[in-house]
Amino acid sequence: MTTTPLRKDAARNWERIVATARRYVDEGKPLQLNDVARAAATGVATVYRHFPTPEALLETVAAPALEELAEHAERALASADPWSALHEFLAAGIQVQLTDAAVRPVLAAATDALERTTELKDRVTGRFGRLLAHAHAAGAIDPGLSEADLTSLMCGIAYAVNVHPALAATDRAATGRRYLDVLLTGLRRP
Structure with a gap:
């Protein structure tokens, strides 16, 4: 899909709006477009022109992380070790x-x-399905484990870590990795 590049002033507005939304998300504030417009020092109409709904703005904020995850999945598919790639x-x-x-x-x-x-979501889930299929084919993981099962378990890990809001961001990531290691140890086939 080709899009017309934004004028410089429109591009600056877009960047300010996304940066403000990023800050709101990081601070746990709801993305109310009128509030974002005020904080970004842009008109409300400008925000709505770029992002017709709060969901569109949230998805724009999340896009870089989703792109990175999709790229990680693509690199993992090139691994010769299906277990390590999935892990x-x-x-x-x-x-x-x-x-x-x-x-x-x-x-x-x-x-x-x-x-x-x-x-992006289709790329991530498609690659994830292929990684799981490779692990199944290699006999590295319980053959009865489905994508849906593993997705629910990953959400469970994220929830378990988030139950402890006092953990620093680095501690949360390390705790999540530890929980994942424990889970996958139980799911791995010898």
Whole structure:
């Protein structure tokens, strides 16, 4: 899909809006477009022109992390060791869920506001399915374990870590990795 480049002033406004939204998400504030417009020192109409819904803005904030996760999955597919590839991809997935507050609600949403979000989610889930299939084919993981099972377990790990809000971000990531290691040790086939 080709898009016309934004004028310089429109591009600056877009960047200010996204930066403000990023700050709101990081601070746990709701993305109310009028509030974002005020904080970004832009007109409300400008925000709505770029982002017709709060979901579209949230998906834009989450997009870099989703792109990184999709690229990680693609690199993992090139690995000769299906178990390590799956493990490292899942670790990256836990990491992004624990370090970017925009990702969890975007991944959990039943519908997407932006076509790009759907494309990214499809890339991630498609690669994840292939990584799991490779691990199954290699006999490295319980053959009865489905993508849905593993997705629910990953969400459970993220939830378990988030129950302890006093953990620093680095501690949360390390705790998530430790929980994942324990889980996958139980799921690995000898």
